[in-house]
Amino acid sequence: MLRLEKRPNPSKFWNYATPVTAVLLTMVAGGILFMLLGKNPFEAIKLIFWDPLFSEQFASYSRPQLLVKAGPLILIAVGLSIGFRAGIWNIGAEGQYIIGALCAAGVALAFYPSESWLVFPLMIVAGAFGGWLWAMIPAILKTRFNTNEILVSLLLVYVAEKLLAAAATGFMRNPDGAGFPGSRNLNQYPAAANHELFANTGLHWGGVAAFIAVLFTYILLQRHILGYHVQLAGQAPRAARFAGVAPARLVVLCLGLSGAFAGLAGMFEVAGPARQITIDFNAGYGFTAIIVAFLGRLHPVGIVLAGLLLALTYIGGELAQFMLNLPAAAIQVFQGMLLFFLLALDVLSNYRIRLGVSPRASEAV
């Protein structure tokens, strides 16, 4: 019989080792899944994790894609990680991402066809503001009415999706688009376009923003009293109140920051890789970012690595879809399994696993 024994101090080793082990286990389980789908597991794994970076055939296209995809994931995930540490669960980043994009595109289109350099900074502000505003709904409902922020932020994703559909088919539709849904192409609107900063790197302003956000979060969590209060509130809410932390202010701060980051990600996406507002503009970054945050152990540096890895699964997944006819959903399953393994292995950080007869067999179940 296996049984768990709480460690007096959390294990440092397993803190670092669990994400790595979880990734390896997911590869094994994923391989089995691919085999069941009738694909060669080794080929599939290689196609997902190796070829996008190192194959001669694909790397030139795929490598820049890594930063394109990792940028928004990291940007959203660092924002979420602050709240998760405080025990404030914003799981509606997908909605904040959409609203950020809508606000930014709205600003851009309102000034169309302006050539002022002010348009782009204004879009950044609008994107962050939009995400912040959308996240303020669950924040204020939580602080004023004690409403569960998990449910509200998530339900607002669906509302945001409907708004997006209304925008793409209605109030933001391209007047010169022959009636097709979708807004103007922002890439053809120089004042608003978010182009690659260096050719073939995939780095656009969103990547820069993600980097700044990571740095900001690192300093906040490691050096600033506010970051300390965030962690205190997550680990021991009563002790946090005793220390003088106002829970309501923390809720507003955490949800606001994560919302603003998600909104920014949406802004850079719509002005850059996505080019325009369309019905299916959102690609699930807001949800994948939750996995990124956990895989990165809610630590800014970890989140950078996790964001790159999950970006790789996106790109590799597309590649596998193209080369092996592997269903797109397989990657989603893959990401879900990754989170399962991570949560399962997390037990090793806080507990020792002992072999032997449990002191009370019934509780070991």
Added chain:
Amino acid sequence: MDFSSINPVTLIAMLMVAATPILLAAIGELVVEKAGVLNLGVEGMMITGAVSGFAVAVNTGSPLFGMLAAILAGAAVSFIFAVLTQILMANQVASGLALTLFGLGFSALMGQSYTGIVPPRTPKLDFGPLSDLPVVGRIIFGHDILVYVSILLVAAVWYWLNYTRSGRILRAVGENHDSAHALGYQVKKVRILAIMFGGACAGLGGAYLSLVRVPQWTEGMTAGAGWIALALVVFASWKPWRALLGAYLFGGITVLQLNLQAAGVRIPAEYLAMSPYIITILVLVVMSSNRGRRSLSAPGSLGRSFHAAG
């Protein structure tokens, strides 16, 4: 626009159908939360049930087998959550989210070859001439078996929780797991069983969506129904009959909103389609602002992990 096309009798009959999937999921989750566990994976379990029920029903030609399969599939994925949270002591919020993300991906993968297929029809129960009665005929005697099953389930859960020994033990475990453990109750076993019951109910609710309500398989077809079921449990203050009331209220809004779209109200369809989500949020706000009563009815150990010292 033409409001006369909206017939109140049809509306009530339709709202019962619209409410049934979330009612099933909600009553399952209610039991889970009464045992002190917060499973945010309802959406994932529902959609897993939806796809497995659909696939089995199509392949066997029997909706009944499909529903059985959905029950098993829902319970099976919820078992993953049970292992994570009860045995491996993982965070319940994160594990529930993981279950939802996994369920959405898994169902999309499994359902690929089933898009666009029409499932075998689930027959309405035959009440003979009763079904032809005006008004009550459609509302009371005009449904398929699951509508009745869901109502019976509410009654059964209510009776079981309040008037049986095992129901009392489940509530005790959810109220204070340390006390329950000290009295010798097996906290984890009770919780694992509750989680699997919740999974089975959510799975069945999902199958009802894909086999009866829509009936079709499309990716992500639950569209937040699982989350609404979670909100419904809060709305119901963890009381079974109020979950029924809430589900029918919600079903009514959904059906009305669809009817208004069909009647050609001059509001874009997207805005009408938002209304169920917005109303759910509003209801949550009203329920949760009443702090005193809420804290009395929410299970005392809800969402906390239990690890027996020693």
Added chain:
Amino acid sequence: MKPPLLSIKGLTKVYPGVVANSEVTFDIGDGEVHALLGENGAGKSTLVKAIYGLITPNEGVMEWRGVPYAPTAPSEARATGVAMVFQHFSLFDAMDVAENVALGMDNPPPIRELAAKITEVSHNYGLPLDPSRMVGDLSAGERQRVEIIRCLLQNPQLLIMDEPTSVLTPQEVEILFRTLRQLRSEGKSILYISHKLEEIRSLCENATVLRLGKVVGRADPREESARSLAEMMVGQSLHTPSRAPAQPGKLLLEVTDLSVTSPSAFGTSLRDVTFAVRAGEVLGIGGVAGNGQDELLGALSGELRTAPDAIRMAGDPVGATGPTARRALGLLCAPEERLGHAAAPDMSLTENALLTGAYREKLVRNGFIGWSKARDFAEKIILRFDVRTPGAHVAARALSGGNLQKFVIGREIMQRPSVLIVNQPTWGVDASAAAAIRQALLDLAQAGAAVVVISQDLDELMEVADNFAALNGGRLSAPRPVQGLTMDQIGLMLGGAEGGETDAAA
């Protein structure tokens, strides 16, 4: 010769890093009230858990009337005839009395029959109870009755009571003892666990003394003095805190008509609490658990806000300010719950030093944390208050109760408070740490601070306090000098009868 009711032979239980029980051996006979005596952490609770089937010992055997007895679950223990009243009650707040009783029985009758039986049995034993009341609304004394009735309904041969009087007023203790003596006269046996020596001397005919998991003595407590029992229990002669007579200085803390609604559903709201503390004074606030102690600490620490004038620090109204502002004025607190309230369990001692010391010790500048300063502060606390730990990097949860309590109290004292409020400063702390903490509080008062000690331990309050007041149902009695107070007067104050003497006469 007839075998004893329960005999325990060589029982050993080892937890990782700790030997909780080592070769414990003793017998309990029919109709015997047997005391199990020992300090916190001596292994009493582990031992009774083994008897009740909650844990399985590593070695040793138990015999019930000469037949081997090895319960693997409480239900087996109950079937044999063992019943237990827990120290921290095993009750469910949101369920009624009858349901709570039913949950503790293996084959409960239907609820309605059970309710009738509860009423009957509870009256027979002088512990009246209404079966339809919600347990969360009951007082601590009434909650204990629920536990006792639950046990009695199963007609046990052996009743285990784990620290039953820690939550009772002296008057309630008398009622309980009457019930226990009645049970003994019916031939039932009682295993009575306590560290209160006077109680044991008045109730028990046999005592087994545990220290660090081992049996270190057996005695007939009626023949021993409290002092000799205490020295058996502690293993060394005790240091009693010393102090010079108080020289009350200027008024530092004034609380006037303080009313606070409890934030928790089953909490106790404060009503018109009024008291004042002067420099150099120690005010002891007694009361049975759950009479508003947590709320009082919360209102004083700033976790709960009140009208500005309700609390004044050296004349300044602070009732509406938060914990940080109050700390800046020198009003510091140490709450009862060490893990989770006074300290964050998973954070290191350095991080926990920052928890209240951030601004007063200037560990934070412009919002940025000086980690090396915080570590220095933590190490200073560890050194001065003799906190046993490998270092400041250790997580708070890894410390023993006594050591963490020394750290928590030390953290506040090191910040030179002008007013210090402590709640249950020595709860669950071993005797030597408790003595050290009490001495530190007295020294602080001596140095000119006003100290408020909230405690359920009357002996402790009599030892450290100059003045005594009692909390009952959220109301505070008028403080009275400790000198000359009798136990009866204290009991009446705790029971809510204002002005002791006059009411005692009535």
